[in-house]
Amino acid sequence: MCMNDLVKHAEKINSLLSRYGVKFGIYKNNVFKEQLFPFDCIPRIISKEDFDYLNKGLIQRVDALNAFLLDIYTDKKIIKDGVIPEEFVYSSSGYLVECEGIVPPQNIHSHISGIDLVEGKDGKWYVLEDNLRVPSGASYPMIARDLCRKASPQTFLNNNIEDNRDYADLLKATMDHVNTGGINVVFTPGRYNAAYFEHSYLAEKTGSQLVGPDDLVVKEDYLYFKNYNGHLEKVGAVYRRISDEYLDPMTFLEESLIGIPHLMEVYKKHHVAIINAPGNGVADDKGIYYFVPKMIQYYLHEKPILHNAPTYLPYYEKDRQYVLEHFDDLVLKDVAEAGGYGVVFGNTLTSSQKKDFIDLMLKEPRRFIAQEVIDFKDLPIQEGETIVERKADLRVFVLSGETTKVWKSGLTRFSRNPDSFIVNSSQGGGFKDTWILSQSTD
Amino acid sequence: MDIIAVDRLNNLIWLGRYSERVYTTIKTFFKGYDIMLDDPYFYVTYCERFQIPNIYKDQRDFIEKYVLDENDPNSILSNLYRAYDNCIVLRNEIGTESMTYLEVALNNLKSIHDFDSFMLELQTVVDYILAFWACLSDIVEKYEVKTIIKLGRRIERLDLYLRLRKNVSEIRKAFVLLDDRMKRASVAYDIEKYMALKEVIYDDCIDYDKAIYLVESLID
Numbered sequence: 278m279c280m281n282d283l284v285k286h287a288e289k290i291n292s293l294l295s296r297y298g299v300k301f302g303i304y305k306n307n308v309f310k311e312q313l314f315p316f317d318c319i320p321r322i323i324s325k326e327d328f329d330y331l332n333k334g335l336i337q338r339v340d341a342l343n344a345f346l347l348d349i350y351t352d353k354k355i356i357k358d359g360v361i362p363e364e365f366v367y368s369s370s371g372y373l374v375e376c377e378g379i380v381p382p383q384n385i386h387s388h389i390s391g392i393d394l395v396e397g398k399d400g401k402w403y404v405l406e407d408n409l410r411v412p413s414g415a416s417y418p419m420i421a422r423d424l425c426r427k428a429s430p431q432t433f434l435n436n437n438i439e440d441n442r443d444y445a446d447l448l449k450a451t452m453d454h455v456n457t458g459g460i461n462v463v464f465t466p467g468r469y470n471a472a473y474f475e476h477s478y479l480a481e482k483t484g485s486q487l488v489g490p491d492d493l494v495v496k497e498d499y500l501y502f503k504n505y506n507g508h509l510e511k512v513g514a515v516y517r518r519i520s521d522e523y524l525d526p527m528t529f530l531e532e533s534l535i536g537i538p539h540l541m542e543v544y545k546k547h548h549v550a551i552i553n554a555p556g557n558g559v560a561d562d563k564g565i566y567y568f569v570p571k572m573i574q575y576y577l578h579e580k581p582i583l584h585n586a587p588t589y590l591p592y593y594e595k596d597r598q599y600v601l602e603h604f605d606d607l608v609l610k611d612v613a614e615a616g617g618y619g620v621v622f623g624n625t626l627t628s629s630q631k632k633d634f635i636d637l638m639l640k641e642p643r644r645f646i647a648q649e650v651i652d653f654k655d656l657p658i659q660e661g662e663t664i665v666e667r668k669a670d671l672r673v674f675v676l677s678g679e680t681t682k683v684w685k686s687g688l689t690r691f692s693r694n695p696d697s698f699i700v701n702s703s704q705g706g707g708f709k710d711t712w713i714l715s716q717s718t719d
Numbered sequence: 720m721d722i723i724a725v726d727r728l729n730n731l732i733w734l735g736r737y738s739e740r741v742y743t744t745i746k747t748f749f750k751g752y753d754i755m756l757d758d759p760y761f762y763v764t765y766c767e768r769f770q771i772p773n774i775y776k777d778q779r780d781f782i783e784k785y786v787l788d789e790n791d792p793n794s795i796l797s798n799l800y801r802a803y804d805n806c807i808v809l810r811n812e813i814g815t816e817s818m819t820y821l822e823v824a825l826n827n828l829k830s831i832h833d834f835d836s837f838m839l840e841l842q843t844v845v846d847y848i849l850a851f852w853a854c855l856s857d858i859v860e861k862y863e864v865k866t867i868i869k870l871g872r873r874i875e876r877l878d879l880y881l882r883l884r885k886n887v888s889e890i891r892k893a894f895v896l897l898d899d900r901m902k903r904a905s906v907a908y909d910i911e912k913y914m915a916l917k918e919v920i921y922d923d924c925i926d927y928d929k930a931i932y933l934v935e936s937l938i939d
Binding site (some may be wrong): 295346477480485487491502503505 | 722723724726727728743804807808810811814818819822823826858906
């Protein structure tokens with residue numbers, strides 16, 4: 278691959294990213310600060326063959342997850358048939374009893390799914406987690422590609438790369454597909470949210486209205502946008518960028534000041550689509566992750582294409598025994614945490630920490646999962662004048678509308694710390710563009 | 720009729736006001752700084768004209784803080800931050816492309832370190848604000864959005880000119896520009912105060928303080 282030009286123009290690219298304000302927000306000591314999202318201009322390159330494989334596997338996985346969500350809030354066949362123990366569903370913090378019986382427009386719960394993958398040193402891809410609530414990050418590779426093409430056109434002339442700048446079109450088509458009649462809006466908690474850049478950028482690129490809680494009102498079972506001239510515009514689809522619990526104070530957290538009162542009543546009457554549907558957290562729970570391959574077999578009658586990272590549930594006696602015996606070789610995750618928090622590598626704990634952790638795990642086995650540590654491939658990162666190797670993952674975006682489509686790109690996040698597996702931006706990680714080659718390599 | 724949220728209406732007006740404030744302030748500062756080269760105490764007069772408190776130790780302190788101190792609410796940087804804060808929530812209305820010009824203006828201003836030769840960097844801030852306005856005119860499709868930002872600019876310019884006690888002809892010129900925007904923007908304003916303002920501006924002897932009060936209370 279010829280990307281010397283891109284590396285040569287790294288400074289120009291970073292200056293363009295600064296010019297375009299490609300930032301994310303972070304709270305440090307309760308003070309909101311915006312900072313540039315560190316970008317490494319050496320892309321992750323995925324061969325056409327690898328992408329074709331991932332494409333099939335991701336479509337299969339997301340279709341099964343959508344089938345699960347539809348089932349779990351209606352018939353619950355998968356529980357009745359004993360495939361998933363009911364306690365794993367009902368004790369999940371993502372399961373919302375308030376969503377019982379609701380069938381969303383076009384039967385789609387997860388319209389935008391962010392699936393986190395890593396490529397192992399063995400060449401296999403592993404799914405690390407599914408993000409079906411409000412997965413963020415697509416805007417960064419989207420704008421980075423645009424700016425890289427500007428800074429180094431030659432690179433894109435010399436390489437056969439799938440154009441990733443269609444994300445906004447895919448997203449718009451996804452919104453339009455479930456729109457119940459009215460305008461599309463992107464609902465943001467506001468300027469001081471970590472992902473505000475993304476909210477506003479996606480609203481602009483999809484031609485949706487960017488709205489905050491004060492801009493929307495429920496009237497006679499419909500949701501409206503309040504125009505400055507007093508006119509009310511009907512809303513048909515809400516791409517919400519806030520968590521379920523804050524969405525509607527009349528249904529969820531009553532102290533929420535950033536929600537839309539009575540939104541859930543409108544939603545239940547099929548007068549508006551909510552993207553992604555409330556209640557999806559039950560399917561991306563780290564405990565439920567273990568069961569996704571079983572879901573694929575159950576709903577689609579197919580063999581799972583993608584691999585989960587080998588996972589153990591201390592809830593099961595056999596797995597618990599394995600976790601206790603191999604504690605130092607495993608990574609343990611608190612299912613209630615996200616963003617790289619609540620992740621513990623067994624071999625990093627002191628003996629007293631280990632004892633405390635095991636006691637807690639035995640007391641609350643449903644709260645934890647344990648996984649084999651995947652030795653995932655390092656990727657080259659430019660650090661000053663040198664190239665170093667760092668851990669990186671890949672978030673792929675799968676959009677479910679009329680059909681399920683995988684965006685031919687993704688957010689590659691890398692750790693800037695040489696000893697760390699944690700790639701989250703909130704913990705100092707950076708990002709890369711992800712190239713999908715449009716032609717076979719041979 | 721364009722779709723604009725109620726809160727965004729305020730942001731549009733204030734984006735216009737603060738971007739104009741930075742622009743007019745820098746242009747006035749250029750002239751003031753030139754006088755300060757010969758008269759080191761001119762900064763006191765400058766503060767009086769702008770009606771800002773003289774919290775500065777000396778001319779050097781004034782120059783550094785007035786340009787770049789983000790804790791000084793009257794500094795150029797503070798005003799540019801306020802323009803930026805209003806801009807950042809308007810991506811939907813004005814577009815990423817327009818925003819980049821204000822982003823660069825802010826980056827350039829923040830990059831000033833050498834106060835012995837900073838006028839050229841300050842000039843680039845003016846250049847980028849002008850480019851920002853030009854970009855708005857060029858690419859924003861919503862007529863209301865453009866008109867409301869311009870309305871904010873015209874209000875601010877007249878307000879500043881009055882505070883700076885500019886001569887009658889400049890004040891009236893600023894008023895004519897405002898008058899034009901008032902007619903075009905569908906923004907609610909106090910008509911009685913507007914008519915009173917017109918009267919004051921065209922009086923033989925302008926009552927500057929009354930005019931400032933009226934300009935400030937035109938729009939809620």
